[in-house]
Amino acid sequence: MMIMINTTILSWVTFIYFVAFVCYFISAIRHTNLWGRVASVTVLVGLVAHTVGLIIRWVESYKMGIGHAPLSNFYESLIFFSWTIVLLYVVFEWRIKHRSLGVFVVPMAFLAMAFASLSPNINSRIQPLIPALQSNWLTSHVMTCFMGYAAFAIAFGLGCMYLLKSLDRNPAESSKSFLRYLPSSDSLDELIYQSVVLGFVFLSLGIITGSIWAHYAWGSYWSWDPKETWSLITWLIYAAMLHSRFVRGWRGKRMAVLAIIGFAAVIFTYLGVNYLPGLHSYLQS
Amino acid sequence: MKSFFSSVKLTLALLIVIALAAVLGTVIPQQEAADTFTSRLSPGMVSVFQKLQLFDIYHSVWFMILMGLLSINLIVCSLNRLPASWKLFRGKSVLDEYDVFRDLPPEQTIMSERTRSDEASRLEGILKKNYRRVERKEAQKGVFLTGEKGNASYLGVYVIHFSILVILTGMIVGFFFGFDAYVSVAEGQSVDTVELKGGKGFKKLDFAVRCDRFTVEYYEDGTPKAYRSELTFTRNGNTIHQGAVLVNHPATVEGVRFYQASYGTVPSGDALIVVRKGRDRTHVMRIGAGQEFDLPGKEGRAKIIRVEGNFMRMGPAVKMQIQSAKRDVQFWVFQNIDEMEAAHPGLKEQVPIFDPGLFNPYVFSLITIQPRHYTGLQVNRDPGVPIVIGGSFLLVSGFMFVFFYSHRRVWIGVAQEGAKTKISIAGRSNKDRVGLDREISRLIGEIRKTGS
Numbered sequence: 001m002m003i004m005i006n007t008t009i010l011s012w013v014t015f016i017y018f019v020a021f022v023c024y025f026i027s028a029i030r031h032t033n034l035w036g037r038v039a040s041v042t043v044l045v046g047l048v049a050h051t052v053g054l055i056i057r058w059v060e061s062y063k064m065g066i067g068h069a070p071l072s073n074f075y076e077s078l079i080f081f082s083w084t085i086v087l088l089y090v091v092f093e094w095r096i097k098h099r100s101l102g103v104f105v106v107p108m109a110f111l112a113m114a115f116a117s118l119s120p121n122i123n124s125r126i127q128p129l130i131p132a133l134q135s136n137w138l139t140s141h142v143m144t145c146f147m148g149y150a151a152f153a154i155a156f157g158l159g160c161m162y163l164l165k166s167l168d169r170n171p172a173e174s175s176k177s178f179l180r181y182l183p184s185s186d187s188l189d190e191l192i193y194q195s196v197v198l199g200f201v202f203l204s205l206g207i208i209t210g211s212i213w214a215h216y217a218w219g220s221y222w223s224w225d226p227k228e229t230w231s232l233i234t235w236l237i238y239a240a241m242l243h244s245r246f247v248r249g250w251r252g253k254r255m256a257v258l259a260i261i262g263f264a265a266v267i268f269t270y271l272g273v274n275y276l277p278g279l280h281s282y283l284q285s
Numbered sequence: 286m287k288s289f290f291s292s293v294k295l296t297l298a299l300l301i302v303i304a305l306a307a308v309l310g311t312v313i314p315q316q317e318a319a320d321t322f323t324s325r326l327s328p329g330m331v332s333v334f335q336k337l338q339l340f341d342i343y344h345s346v347w348f349m350i351l352m353g354l355l356s357i358n359l360i361v362c363s364l365n366r367l368p369a370s371w372k373l374f375r376g377k378s379v380l381d382e383y384d385v386f387r388d389l390p391p392e393q394t395i396m397s398e399r400t401r402s403d404e405a406s407r408l409e410g411i412l413k414k415n416y417r418r419v420e421r422k423e424a425q426k427g428v429f430l431t432g433e434k435g436n437a438s439y440l441g442v443y444v445i446h447f448s449i450l451v452i453l454t455g456m457i458v459g460f461f462f463g464f465d466a467y468v469s470v471a472e473g474q475s476v477d478t479v480e481l482k483g484g485k486g487f488k489k490l491d492f493a494v495r496c497d498r499f500t501v502e503y504y505e506d507g508t509p510k511a512y513r514s515e516l517t518f519t520r521n522g523n524t525i526h527q528g529a530v531l532v533n534h535p536a537t538v539e540g541v542r543f544y545q546a547s548y549g550t551v552p553s554g555d556a557l558i559v560v561r562k563g564r565d566r567t568h569v570m571r572i573g574a575g576q577e578f579d580l581p582g583k584e585g586r587a588k589i590i591r592v593e594g595n596f597m598r599m600g601p602a603v604k605m606q607i608q609s610a611k612r613d614v615q616f617w618v619f620q621n622i623d624e625m626e627a628a629h630p631g632l633k634e635q636v637p638i639f640d641p642g643l644f645n646p647y648v649f650s651l652i653t654i655q656p657r658h659y660t661g662l663q664v665n666r667d668p669g670v671p672i673v674i675g676g677s678f679l680l681v682s683g684f685m686f687v688f689f690y691s692h693r694r695v696w697i698g699v700a701q702e703g704a705k706t707k708i709s710i711a712g713r714s715n716k717d718r719v720g721l722d723r724e725i726s727r728l729i730g731e732i733r734k735t736g737s
Contacts, residue, residue, distance in 0.1 A: 066504065127508070128504040128506065128508055128510065130508060130509060131509060131510065131511055131512055131531065131532035131533070131545075132532055132533070134511075134532070134533055135533040190718075190719065197688045200684075200688075201681075201684050201688060204680065204681065204684065205681065208677045208680070208681070211673075211677070212674070215670065216533055216534070216535060217532060217533045217544075218544070218663075219465075219535065219542065219544040219546070219663040219665045220465065220665065220667070221667075221670065221673060222456070224310065224315070224343045226311045229307050229310060229311050230307075230311065232304075232307055233304045233307050233308060236300045236301075236303060236304040236307075237300075237304060239300055240296075240297050240300040240301060240304075243293060243296055243297060243300070244293075244297060246442075247293040247296075248293055248297075273311075
């Protein structure tokens with residue numbers, strides 16, 4: 001099999017994200033700004049290399065005469081998912097001026113990359129677009145969906161941070177511990193809300209663009225296909241979460257738990273749905 | 286009753302129950318897929334499942350009731366809350382004197398050398414640049430300026446709720462006034478009746494659709510690149526539309542959409558035969574089983590009775606029948622007749638029905654048998670689509686109002702303090718405190734910069 005330059009770059013990116021995660025971890029444990037700065041620079045280098053890798057992959061597909069955006073198979077979706085996570089993370093870090101989120105979010109980007117590169121069932125070759133994917137809606141649909149997934153991934157990371165933070169019984173005493181390094185519960189709660197809103201808007205856009213595409217490709221904008229249904233389930237969970245906050249004033253721990261439940265639905269929509277036909281065939285055998 | 290429908294607890298319960306029902310529908314095989322599943326269940330279970338409509342959850346009565354309850358809940362809640370939001374939207378931001386300036390962080394007060402009225406007009410100018418609504422109030426203690434924007438954010442949630450109702454209406458319109466059907470058309474065939482999905486019978490269209498050609502293109506590595514049906518739509522023999530239908534590129538004829546859904550080959554296929562009369566006339570024609578044609582010299586009428594891909598293990602062959610005023614003969618035309626004769630000299634004389642020249646002076650030969658495709662078209666009409674699209678646009682614009690705008694009010698107090706003028710800046714927002722803080726520090730920066 002021909003090894004392409006883009007996959008080489010992308011496997012290096014996997015390694016860089018791992019290094020960035022280790023740096024974030026050390027900085028969180030030892031409370032040193034130096035390690036934090038190293039982590040931020042590393043993750044930025046990774047993001048730039050990741051972007052270059054994606055662009056090269058795009059260009060390579062055109063050189064092969066089957067040009068299309070690198071969003072067309074499982075490998076490419078994992079790579080793009082990881083890219084959106086890191087992109088959003090960098091924006092969040094820059095806005096909240098806090099690096100502890102990196103400990104929770106960067107490993108997700110690393111895992112997605114590692115899964116894409118290492119799993120034997122995932123084909124990393126550039127494949128031509130099958131007729132069903134030959135549509136202008138492919139790019140806008142996949143991009144909006146994965147921006148949504150990435151925002152929910154960040155909300156998940158923040159939710160974990162909130163729950164960890166609430167373990168801290170004596171905030172005053174443990175001034176040296178890792179938990180003290182995390183942002184205050186209030187700001188975590190606000191950040192969970194903001195990232196869920198971002199994800200919710202992008203997921204809605206993803207469902208809408210997907211419906212328009214389905215209208216052109218499948219003859220129906222909504223046909224209760226498992227992936228469609230699960231995206232709706234995810235949407236309903238986050239809608240319930242937002243209503244409970246807006247109208248019933250739920251805050252803090254409940255929001256954190258809902259952010260984690262919601263992300264489980266996101267992951268099932270993304271990965272689990274592929275196993276649903278398998279479940280059926282198990283029932284038939 | 287009204288309080289039941291106006292409770293947000295009901296909203297949350299409905300959202301969760303609908304989500305759970307949706308989960309159930311992805312776990313239990315639905316509609317056609319249920320057939321193989323039912324054979325694994327006991328008859329008792331099957332009837333329980335059928336009574337609960339668990340094999341078609343998304344179209345079941347109870348799922349519709351859930352959606353109906355959600356809609357009522359949404360309408361009642363919105364109507365209940367709308368007056369209060371309208372008040373907030375229209376409301377004047379009355380300033381309760383100096384209360385808002387109490388406990389202000391030190392960075393939100395500025396001491397200026399200019400006079401009170403100078404500062405007041407300068408600050409009013411700055412506010413007017415940044416806010417939609419600016420008001421000035423002269424009080425005994427000083428001048429109060431109010432800047433306000435984003436009060437439309439109170440109404441965004443109603444836009445969202447309304448858009449959900451619009452989308453549901455579009456779905457209902459599609460359900461009652463649209464149809465969902467399938468038809469397969471062989472190349473050369475013309476049909477005007479389509480089969481409704483879910484075993485709901487057939488539907489006759491106002492026009493006919495003919496498949497002129499179906500082709501599959503492949504990439505170099507053998508994966509399919511394009512499925513293309515060349516279609517002609519006719520009414521009373523007149524062409525009303527003609528064009529190709531590909532995956533992702535449906536055709537719309539009088540509100541009915543045709544989608545490339547599947548394809549296949551017709552069992553027998555078409556024979557490509559050559560008709561030769563003596564030495565002078567040669568005709569090549571493509572013809573399928575059951576079709577007839579006149580002989581070139583009008584001596585009779587020929588009919589293809591059978592088309593076989595491999596007849597008696599002797600390769601492709603067609604069985605023909607020729608009827609004339611005097612004779613009625615049937616015989617086989619083999620593609621490999623020359624090889625067969627070489628292997629069995631005298632074959633045509635011994636087995637006359639293997640003689641392609643049995644009807645003198647005509648000689649037929651079979652060049653090849655070409656597979657004939659049929660194209661599987663999904664045929665839909667859904668008048669609810671524009672409504673659903675309109676609802677989706679409303680939904681997105683509602684999100685913009687609710688999530689990315691906030692009602693922001695900024696108050697500036699200008700008061701005399703000794704020989705200097707004291708400027709105090711305070712603000713409030715219905716959400717997004719962080720954004721407001723950022724906006725206030727930007728405003729302070731602007732005031733300081735232009736002030737010095």
